Amino acid sequence: MSFDARVATLAHMDNPRQTPICTGMEFDTDIAIIGGGLNGTTLALALARAGQRVTLIDAQGATPQRGANFDGRSYALALSSTRLLQGLGIWDALAQDAQPMLDIKVTDGRAGDGPSPMFMHFDHAEIEEGPMGFMVEDRNLRPALLDAVAATERVQVLNGKTVVSQNPDASGITLTLGDGKTLRARLAIGADGRGTGTGQRAGIKRTEWSYAQTALVCAIEHELPHNGVAHQFFMPPGPLAILPLSGNRSSIVWSETAQNAAAINALSDDDYIEVLRPRFGSFLGDINLAGARFTYPLGLSLAHDMVAPRVALVGDSAHGVHPIAGQGLNAGLRDIGALAEVIADAMRRGEDVGSDAVLARYQEWRRFDNATLALATDSFNRLFSNDNPALRIARNIGMAAVNALPGLRRGFMREAAGLSGELPRLMQGKPL
Numbered sequence: 001m002s003f004d005a006r007v008a009t010l011a012h013m014d015n016p017r018q019t020p021i022c023t024g025m026e027f028d029t030d031i032a033i034i035g036g037g038l039n040g041t042t043l044a045l046a047l048a049r050a051g052q053r054v055t056l057i058d059a060q061g062a063t064p065q066r067g068a069n070f071d072g073r074s075y076a077l078a079l080s081s082t083r084l085l086q087g088l089g090i091w092d093a094l095a096q097d098a099q100p101m102l103d104i105k106v107t108d109g110r111a112g113d114g115p116s117p118m119f120m121h122f123d124h125a126e127i128e129e130g131p132m133g134f135m136v137e138d139r140n141l142r143p144a145l146l147d148a149v150a151a152t153e154r155v156q157v158l159n160g161k162t163v164v165s166q167n168p169d170a171s172g173i174t175l176t177l178g179d180g181k182t183l184r185a186r187l188a189i190g191a192d193g194r195g196t197g198t199g200q201r202a203g204i205k206r207t208e209w210s211y212a213q214t215a216l217v218c219a220i221e222h223e224l225p226h227n228g229v230a231h232q233f234f235m236p237p238g239p240l241a242i243l244p245l246s247g248n249r250s251s252i253v254w255s256e257t258a259q260n261a262a263a264i265n266a267l268s269d270d271d272y273i274e275v276l277r278p279r280f281g282s283f284l285g286d287i288n289l290a291g292a293r294f295t296y297p298l299g300l301s302l303a304h305d306m307v308a309p310r311v312a313l314v315g316d317s318a319h320g321v322h323p324i325a326g327q328g329l330n331a332g333l334r335d336i337g338a339l340a341e342v343i344a345d346a347m348r349r350g351e352d353v354g355s356d357a358v359l360a361r362y363q364e365w366r367r368f369d370n371a372t373l374a375l376a377t378d379s380f381n382r383l384f385s386n387d388n389p390a391l392r393i394a395r396n397i398g399m400a401a402v403n404a405l406p407g408l409r410r411g412f413m414r415e416a417a418g419l420s421g422e423l424p425r426l427m428q429g430k431p432l
Contacts, residue, residue: 028183029055029156030353031343032175034163034198035191036060038075039315039332041145043191045088046340048154049432051347055183056149057175059192061159072219072291073138074251076101076230076243076326078418080427081333082134087426093144099246100124100131102228104416108384108396111235111279118396120403122413131228132417135245166201168310172354187354189312189339194301196317202308210299211381213238214261215323216254217294219245220276223285226250232324233279234395236387238298239324240279249290253323254279255298255385265295298322302374306367307359312339319370322377324384330418331373337424338365344432369421 031047033040036058044054077085082098085091106120124131149155162178166188175183190198199206231242238255245251254276256264264275269289280287301320306313315332339362346358383395402408414420418427426432 026184027172027186029053029185030187031055032057032173032183032185032188033191034175034188035193035196035317036157036159037191037193037315038142038145038329039317039336040191041142041149042085042088042090042333043189043314043336043340044155045090045145045148045152046084046336046426046432047343048152049088050340050344052154052343052353054155055185056155056157057161057163057177057183058157058159059162061157061161071139072217072251072294074219074243074245075136075138075141075329076133077136077333078133078327078330078416079129079131080418080423081330083429084333084337084424084426087429087432088148090144090148093147094136094140095134097140097246098134098136099244100228101133101135101230101244102131104132104230104232104413106232106234106399108234108392108399110387118400118403120399120409120412122409122416124413126406126410127413127417127419129417129419132413135243135251137245163197163201166198166311168202168308171352173310185354186352187310187312187359189314190317191314193316194320196303196313198311199303199308199313199317202311204308204311204313205304206301207304208299208301210297211322211385212258213255213298213381213385214258214265215296215298216252216256216261216264217296218252218254218272218292219249219290220252220273220280220287221249221290222287223248224283226284234384235279236385238381238385241323241326242280243326248284250284252276252280253326255323258297261295265293269293300374300378302371306335306363306370309356310354312359312362314339318366319374321374322381324377324381325416327373327377331370334369334418334424334427335366337426338362340426340432341424365422 030052032055033044034057036056044056047054082091102124104122163175164178165176167174172184172186173188190196192198226244228244233240237257241253243251303313303318306318314335342362343353346353351358
């Protein structure tokens, strides 16, 4: 597909706070959120802070991992995303275990050959705000969100429940659950991932394609300190991200062709590390696995619309992108900040928060940015995930040029920190 073509297509039921599921035109809740993952729980907290009654419908309702049982999963949160979590009262519980990302080094090369001498180096000291972001482990972030939800009176949770149909009308939307009960709300929000049933039932079409790549995800322990430096090493099969965690540990997001990844993932832990070593290099000394291993097929998925009558989409339900820039969760949190702000402002004006006019403001704010991010990550992956000699020369010269121009370099850094564009108030450190 050509560049131009890509642009063109581009709670438990016995919860003591729960109100009865009603029939008729009475509203059981102001807003129903379908999907209880990181985006869904964060959005529930933001909307409750805006004064909405929220029902969070979580099909899984799994108990999150807590404490010392680290399974390797972690997230790169841009500085603006940590401000949003601070505004929701979550960040203080996470900060002590979060690892600041002080520098980012971007290089190109081949496994075993080491990186090219031409590179990009982003130093947090060149911007005024501080670290460009923080690494946060799933075992800390997910429980903190769920604990905050449980302590919020305006949020009720329906765990282990699914939505099987949704019927919007002029004043609201009626959701039918898998057990036959109904829930009536002013607005339904899909936070249910790339295969979003909410979006499908609303008739929202998507553009999707596979990269024929798989991300191998794990955490490692290493002999030497990382000093808060994140690395992105571009290799022909796909990029390798080495992201600093607390202590002498790092998170690995390693993209390979789908065929290679399947073979690598089938290896024993020892053999898996032996395959990683020549790609990783020796700059942090010896390495060993720390936690479980995961794989994720990589592709692009972009909703043509982020809203429909009485429906809005956030996060992966609206846009799933390549992890090449680590912006997937951050883009979802921008959606959350923007939607919560649009709804809070509509409430102050006495508007119907689920009306077409209100939802259009959210879509106007976020759709172009999300399409631009999808196109940028797609283009970067196609540019760097190959061994074409001419492209290799061009991208090395490009990285060296960016590195030599302080103004351009700072622009990239502010983008990585999530500080560019029209930021929601929560991401500016302001109240909702």
